[in-house]
Amino acid sequence: xxxxxxFLTDAAVTLFLLAACFILCLLxxxxxxxHALIPAIxxxxxxxxxxxxxGYFYGILSALASVLIFEFVFELPYFSLNFTITDNLVTSIIxxxxxCITCTLTTKIKKQDTLKSQSEMEKMRADLLRAVSHDLRTPxxxxxxxxxxxxxxxxxxxxxxxxxxxxxxxxxxAWLTRMVENLLSITRLDGTNVKIIKTSTVLDEFLDxxxxxxxxxxxxxxxxxxxxxxxxxxxxxxxxxxQVVINILENAVCHAKGMSILSLKVSVLSxxxxxxxxxxxxGIEKERLKTLFTGYFQTExxxxxxxxxxxGIGLSVCAAIIRAHGGTITARNLESxxxxxxxxxxxxxxxxxx
Amino acid sequence: xxxxxxxxxxEDEKNIxxxxxxxxxxxxxxxxxxxxxxxxxxLYFSHRPDLIILDLGLPDGDGMDxxxxxxxxxxxxxxxxxxxxxxxxxxxxxxxxxxxxVTKPFxxxxxxxxxxxxxxxxxxxxxxxxxxxGTFTRDDLLIDYGARRVFIDQSEIKLTxxxxxxxxxxxxxxxxxxTYSAIIKEIWGYSDSGSVKKxxxxxxxxxxxxxxxxxxxxxxxxxxxxxxxx
Numbered sequence: 001x002x003x004x005x006x007f008l009t010d011a012a013v014t015l016f017l018l019a020a021c022f023i024l025c026l027l028x029x030x031x032x033x034x035h036a037l038i039p040a041i042x043x044x045x046x047x048x049x050x051x052x053x054x055g056y057f058y059g060i061l062s063a064l065a066s067v068l069i070f071e072f073v074f075e076l077p078y079f080s081l082n083f084t085i086t087d088n089l090v091t092s093i094i095x096x097x098x099x100c101i102t103c104t105l106t107t108k109i110k111k112q113d114t115l116k117s118q119s120e121m122e123k124m125r126a127d128l129l130r131a132v133s134h135d136l137r138t139p140x141x142x143x144x145x146x147x148x149x150x151x152x153x154x155x156x157x158x159x160x161x162x163x164x165x166x167x168x169x170x171x172x173x174a175w176l177t178r179m180v181e182n183l184l185s186i187t188r189l190d191g192t193n194v195k196i197i198k199t200s201t202v203l204d205e206f207l208d209x210x211x212x213x214x215x216x217x218x219x220x221x222x223x224x225x226x227x228x229x230x231x232x233x234x235x236x237x238x239x240x241x242x243q244v245v246i247n248i249l250e251n252a253v254c255h256a257k258g259m260s261i262l263s264l265k266v267s268v269l270s271x272x273x274x275x276x277x278x279x280x281x282x283g284i285e286k287e288r289l290k291t292l293f294t295g296y297f298q299t300e301x302x303x304x305x306x307x308x309x310x311x312g313i314g315l316s317v318c319a320a321i322i323r324a325h326g327g328t329i330t331a332r333n334l335e336s337x338x339x340x341x342x343x344x345x346x347x348x349x350x351x352x353x354x
Numbered sequence: 355x356x357x358x359x360x361x362x363x364x365e366d367e368k369n370i371x372x373x374x375x376x377x378x379x380x381x382x383x384x385x386x387x388x389x390x391x392x393x394x395x396x397l398y399f400s401h402r403p404d405l406i407i408l409d410l411g412l413p414d415g416d417g418m419d420x421x422x423x424x425x426x427x428x429x430x431x432x433x434x435x436x437x438x439x440x441x442x443x444x445x446x447x448x449x450x451x452x453x454x455x456v457t458k459p460f461x462x463x464x465x466x467x468x469x470x471x472x473x474x475x476x477x478x479x480x481x482x483x484x485x486x487x488g489t490f491t492r493d494d495l496l497i498d499y500g501a502r503r504v505f506i507d508q509s510e511i512k513l514t515x516x517x518x519x520x521x522x523x524x525x526x527x528x529x530x531x532x533t534y535s536a537i538i539k540e541i542w543g544y545s546d547s548g549s550v551k552k553x554x555x556x557x558x559x560x561x562x563x564x565x566x567x568x569x570x571x572x573x574x575x576x577x578x579x580x581x582x583x584x
Contacts, residue, residue: 177459197441202554204561204568205576211569225568231558233551238578239441 010053014062017052021045022069029074038074039095042066046099050106059106063099067092132183132313139172174217182247182317185240189320196237196324200348203232203266203273210242211264214249221253224263233348234273240321241345244329247314248277248341256281256339272327272344280338284331292331293319318343358384359473362403364394364420365435366413370458374407377462378469391415398424405473408452409435410443418446425451431472435460441579448533448580455531471529490525492584495564495573497525506564516541517560520553524574524584533581557582 025038046066050059072079075088146165150157157165188196204227211223245264252262259281267274284292293315315331322329322343329343361383365371368389375385386401388394391412398406398420406424410417421432434447434455444455453472456465490497494507502518504511513521523540524532538549557574566572575583 173459199579200551201578202558204558205554206578207568208566208572209576209578212575215569223569227568231555233554242578 006054010058013052014049014058017045017049018062018065018069021066022073025074035074038070039091042070043095043098043102047102047106050099050103056103056107059103060100063096063103066099067095070095132179135313136176136179139176142172143169143176178250179313181243182313185243185317185321188240189324196240196321198235198237198325200233201236201238201241203227203234206234206236206238206241207245207264207266209238210245213242214246217246217250218253221249221262223249224261226263226265228266228268230268232268232273234345235348236325236345237321241325244318244321244343245275245277247318251314251341252277252279252281252339256283258282259338268347271347273347274342274344276340276342278334278338278340280334280336283333283337284339289331289333293329358382359404360384360386360401361469362386362388362394362397362401362406364388364391364406364412364417365409366390366411367409370409370435374465377466381466383469391417391420394420395423399427403430404476405469406430406432407435407469408432410447411437418443418450421447421450421452429476431476433468433472445533445580448531449535453530475527475529490522490528492525492528492573497522511563513560513563514556516556517563520556521560521584524582528584531577531581531583537581 021041021044025041028037028041029035043066046059046062049062050056053059071088071092075091146169150162150165153162207225207227211225214223215221249262249264252259256262256279259279262279263277265276265278267276319329322345325345327343327345329341331339331341334340361378363371363374363378363385365374365387366389371387371389375387378385386397386403388397391414394408394412397403408417408421412420417434421434424430424432429451431453432451434444434452435458436443436447436455437458447455453475454468456468488499490499496505496508498504499522502522504513504518504521519541520537523537534550534553538544538553541553542549561572561574564573566574573584577583
């Protein structure tokens with residue numbers, strides 16, 4: 001569908017509507033002879049053309065064609081263009097004027113619609129920016145404060161204090177890094193022109209790379225991995241999907257209190273790879289479940305320390321990434337306790353060759 | 355000390371340049387900082403460094419061009435610094451002959467490990483090159499190039515002809531990221547879009563035979579969308 005240039009589909013629509021009007025008028029003329037209906041039918045056709053096509057061009061083209069057809073076929077003298085008869089001239093001018101105004105109005109309405117959705121997007125972006133800038137300030141305060149304290153230290157700080165400051169500088173810088181990664185992903189997914197670059201990725205190579213990154217951040221946390229034996233490839237933007245896996249794993253580490261087992265299982269079901277990440281921690285509050293993937297903007301209602309986990313933005317980013325890949329993402333609590341995050345991606349048809 | 359390795363740092367960000375310089379000097383390297391393309395080129399030819407750390411985004415030119423000019427002149431190891439999303443840049447730099455890349459932001463441990471590994475690879479290439487019937491060992495893995503046999507913990511792993519060729523090529527380049535296209539050219543002598551999949555299938559089979567577990571320390575690292583590193 002997308003491969004056909006827009007001007008061709010527009011032209012086809014215009015022609016089709018003109019033809020439809022023409023046939024309808026012929027029917028009306030021969031069956032009932034209700035001559036007065038004919039200009040109305042043509043104006044309706046022009047109106048529909050303007051609605052269905054881009055810009056003014058096709059609407060006005062349709063208006064002119066309608067007038068010519070009308071004069072030529074349906075006005076006395078039949079099968080000749082005679083604009084010297086005052087009636088015909090006036091009817092034609094009125095038709096053209098009405099058609100042009102309709103075109104203008106429909107185009108304006110369409111423009112307003114896109115403006116409206118654009119301004120909604122702007123608003124969302126502004127909200128996000130506000131929330132994020134607020135969140136960025138705290139770690140920056142720590143980094144700036146701790147480093148200047150150490151630089152300006154006249155010997156009053158103990159070695160342990162300095163060590164602690166350095167640690168908080170590193171922790172907060174790491175947090176900032178992750179936040180920026182998520183923000184970068186959002187800008188790549190922003191709006192209509194999605195800039196994800198999908199390449200054919202081998203499942204076990206992907207999991208290996210993602211888990212190694214995760215272990216770099218959380219060396220203590222074991223992840224039990226279960227994956228199918230077959231050679232599976234998936235069309236994906238590996239950096240982004242890697243981020244989804246890491247965000248979900250990280251979410252479990254930060255929030256699943258009392259967790260002792262964290263597992264990642266991938267299975268393939270009728271052309272879909274199903275990624276399931278589960279833990280046996282405290283589960284997710286019912287209230288949170290509803291807005292888990294969209295809830296970043298409600299961070300004000302959360303206890304202040306939950307912000308530090310990066311979870312709000314992280315899970316929203318996960319959902320956006322998976323959606324952009326045409327997959328689905330869900331989260332629920334397990335009966336046995338703990339939470340299960342599940343997302344799907346389409347697998348590639350693979351010809352096995354050696 | 356004249357035996358000190360000399361490292362040229364081409365990086366326009368003042369703070370990053372200082373940081374890398376301090377890290378290297380703390381580990382006993384001698385450093386030469388350059389803050390732009392022109393300086394980097396001049397200092398390369400005047401100092402003849404043992405290693406170059408090269409940022410690709412320079413104010414007065416493309417780091418990739420500098421890499422090209424350096425490669426025309428010598429095989430000195432080059433580690434490229436890159437931002438996260440420039441996957442295609444990484445592949446291009448590696449194919450142009452860069453030894454490795456480090457993604458910003460990096461930890462000091464990570465950078466220093468890459469520096470040591472690049473210098474090791476370079477030493478092996480120049481002086482003590484491996485003889486064709488030599489062996490390669492890494493932890494409990496042993497590759498006998500002459501007999502074309504592979505052992506883990508002294509028990510033999512049966513690899514196919516192609517798998518062995520890939521493993522032996524990767525081990526000879528150990529420490530270096532080898533791009534898909536470089537491996538394909540080495541093993542099959544040609545490259546087309548279908549051959550990456552062929553390589554990946556071979557790698558998947560080999561991983562199983564070598565007992566690789568995702569997320570654990572394996573003999574071969576996956577550089578997604580780029581290649582492999584041993």
